[in-house]
Amino acid sequence: MKRILLIDDDDTFRKMLRVTLAKLGFEVVEARNGAEIPPISASNKPDLIFTDLIMPDKDGLEVIGDFKRTFPEAKIVAMSGGGQIRANDYLSIAKCLGASRTLHKPFSHEALVETISALDHAE
Helix, strand or coil: CCEEEEECCCHHHHHHHHHHHHHCCCEEEEECCHHHCCCCCCCCCCCEEEEECCCCCCCHHHHHHHHHHHCCCCCEEEEECCCCCCHHHHHHHHHHHCCCEEEECCCCHHHHHHHHHHHHHCC
């Protein structure tokens, strides 16, 4: 079973995505924002990270930067529905910082599965 770190400040969305990922066979570790991420080491690092971009305390862009500095090979999916600027702008910035893939919220079950599959085949 692969481990996914899911970071999103929207409790309802995070729960829905956690349930979906669990049904797909993943172990899911959750955090409400980048500041709440549990300690990660080489021995317990997630296989995949899903992070929202707009969150309080520590946003997804900071999360991407931190993971890419510590674990350059980290596979990260950036998610955003937008904010003060358009979601696509945030997602483009996330891609530049090292996100492997991006998903515009809301996204379909098919888009989620396709994204995970593409990252699995990229190994």
